[in-house]
């Protein structure tokens with residue numbers, strides 16, 4: 001802990017650790033010093049002069065955003081010279097500002113508006129014509145309105161430092177200065193919208209949100225992004241049942257204010273015209289719309305008949321449905337239909353990791369650990385493509401803590417730029433390459449190991465043995481999985497050989513490829529997955545599909561039941577690091593039902609009592625039945641994440657690495673879901689080009 | 694993109710005169726030298742310089758657009774730069790610039806049809822003590838009056854007929 005320094009702000013004696021910036025020290029004791037360019041976590045700029053304060057014995061007003069506290073400092077933040085300077089600064093900032101607040105997206109939540117309201121001058125001494133330039137579109141998601149820009153450099157810094165992209169700059173000088181995109185007239189970048197989010201004014205605006213609403217006309221729903229396993233919290237802005245914005249401006253959740261292009265913009269799949277809104281049944285080879293009652297009755301009749309004659313079921317669960325839905329599904333399948341033939345698309349070998357780490361405590365890392373670990377070893381994944389939040393956290397860790405990062409990947413990756421060592425190894429050969437890093441790694445005092453889906457089966461055990469042999473006291477792991485609830489699907493036991501909490505079942509059922517290859521499958525029931533995009537069916541079972549869209553699998557169905565999605569239901573999901581978070585309903589789509597309700601209705605129709613299908617009730621069951629899920633409810637109820645750890649005893653199942661198939665998603669794809677987002681598919685980089693300057 | 698062997702040697706020396714990790718300090722001289730050979734700072738040149746010192750092209754653009762001595766389009770054989778910043782302004786540089794426009798029939802950053810002369814109104818060139826100052830390519834002219842300006846221009850024009 002740094003030494004404490006004594007100083008006085010506005011007559012109040014305070015203490016702050018040496019090196020603290022005056023602006024932060026003041027904030028800690030509840031004194032706000034206004035600022036535009038200063039932004040916690042990014043480099044200092046001192047561009048706006050809004051934070052000027054009076055410091056005794058210093059000849060001029062000082063920028064509180066760059067001045068470290070000093071022993072005996074006497075600071076005044078509201079004295080006459082300060083107030084006057086603030087007014088003048090604002091008068092300057094407004095010299096060429098168009099004052100178009102009545103139509104500006106930012107109106108009502110604009111930092112410039114707030115500052116002028118609080119500190120500003122109502123009059124301007126400038127009588128010159130305002131300098132005007134036209135608004136520009138740089139990409140389907142980023143627009144720039146130069147006259148509103150106050151040149152605070154926040155966007156430039158977040159793109160350079162936060163994203164590691166460096167797609168923005170400031171060109172020209174003086175009154176002509178403006179922000180410029182990477183490619184002259186357009187942007188080629190991550191399209192993350194972080195620049196828009198961080199802009200204090202309405203200079204950068206978003207393609208999904210611009211001119212759609214006023215901020216106060218929206219309902220704000222804090223929920224969890226449904227695109228990848230990282231589990232970012234996103235606050236959806238909903239107006240008239242339509243989601244118009246996604247951001248995490250309040251910095252709640254594990255992702256601070258980070259969102260990638262998918263979380264921020266791809267929510268429009270919800271209102272895709274291709275959305276299924278009525279159940280359908282195959283009549284003469286054609287899918288035709290039918291009522292829910294008819295569709296459910298047909299499914300229940302078929303299920304009962306097959307169950308009655310001891311026929312063969314195959315059930316494929318989802319990596320995007322909630323924990324409650326997954327738990328309820330496997331319970332109904334195991335107890336109601338009497339089979340263990342249940343599986344899902346597995347993208348990481350967590351099962352082997354849990355077995356290899358049996359008995360250890362605190363061996364699984366959280367997203368927070370990615371930011372705090374002193375050293376990190378990343379194996380077999382292009383983090384910026386596949387795990388945007390983890391990549392963001394790792395970069396922040398390097399920036400703020402100068403952590404040592406080691407990369408073992410197939411080709412060059414963005415993280416190489418912040419790595420102390422980067423080793424190239426083909427998929428599946430990564431473990432052999434680790435020895436090259438042994439010497440450097442053994443000097444570390446703690447280590448975080450992240451590994452992708454190409455490290456599976458024996459390789460996972462070898463990895464753990466390698467890490468153990470380094471003699472590092474504190475080692476934590478993240479087994480990377482791909483989808484928003486891939487982790488929950490594993491934890492809830494959507495597996496043929498393991499039930500909830502990785503408890504082995506009596507008699508293992510069929511795995512996904514085995515179901516597909518079976519020649520005598522009677523029923524294939526697919527809940528929110530698209531296996532036929534990857535496999536062919538060997539037999540001709542009765543196919544029931546719960547889906548949002550007419551995917552390859554839905555097209556082959558005998559009955560299609562239109563499902564709702566994560567933004568339309570409640571329940572919980574578990575992210576890649578085992579952190580459980582709660583979903584909240586942003587809106588509903590007529591004609592669809594949450595999968596939990598659909599499963600419940602099928603059970604009811606079959607006269608099987610599978611328990612009530614309310615997510616709260618099912619979660620209570622999960623807390624009792626699933627190892628690690630006995631988490632404190634207030635934590636998730638208040639929108640925070642509670643980490644679960646399934647580590648305990650051994651998991652006695654045969655390792656089946658061939659069942660693990662990484663999805664290979666890029667920053668711009670998410671299995672079948674991403675292709676239904678117009679915004680996502682319209683960016684230049686779609687489907688997968690990662691910008692490398 | 695490659696340059697003449699002489700320039701390549703010069704650039705190499707330049708880059709190596711900065712310690713590793715601080716090579717971007719070579720940016721401005723690099724742009725000046727290469728602009729002289731290429732004729733202007735073309736988009737290709739921006740990318741090349743960015744690549745050589747390892748920064749995103751947009752950061753090179755920031756510098757190119759900031760400094761008046763770097764041009765994205767080719768200027769005339771003789772590039773006439775009139776300073777109108779404060780010291781020069783106190784010595785009526787605004788009137789001198791107006792005179793220059795009139796005399797040459799050119800505006801800011803315009804090139805004569807024969808490509809011989811171009812004009813630019815520039816920011817302070819560090820010649821404040823001899824205000825008002827005019828620069829032609831790399832040559833300075835001090836205490837420039839309208840008459841003196843005309844003489845300079847006539848001399849430049851003569852080089853064409855020679």
Ligand code: SF4
Pocket residue numbers: 142158159163165166167168187188189190191192193194195196
């Ligand atoms: S949207 Fe593009 S320019 Fe903006 S911060 Fe993201 S990567 Fe940078």
Ligand code: SF4
Pocket residue numbers: 148149150151152153154155156179195198199200201203204
């Ligand atoms: S666009 Fe916004 S964030 Fe970027 S410099 Fe201008 S005001 Fe600041």
Ligand code: SF4
Pocket residue numbers: 225226227228229230231232258259260261262263264387388389
């Ligand atoms: S990183 Fe993953 S969870 Fe976060 S916004 Fe992007 S897709 Fe969503």
Ligand code: FES
Pocket residue numbers: 034035036037038045046047048049050051052063064065066
């Ligand atoms: S906040 Fe200090 S100068 Fe901008």
Ligand code: FES
Pocket residue numbers: 776777778779780781782816817818819820821824826
């Ligand atoms: S002001 Fe003209 S040279 Fe300095």
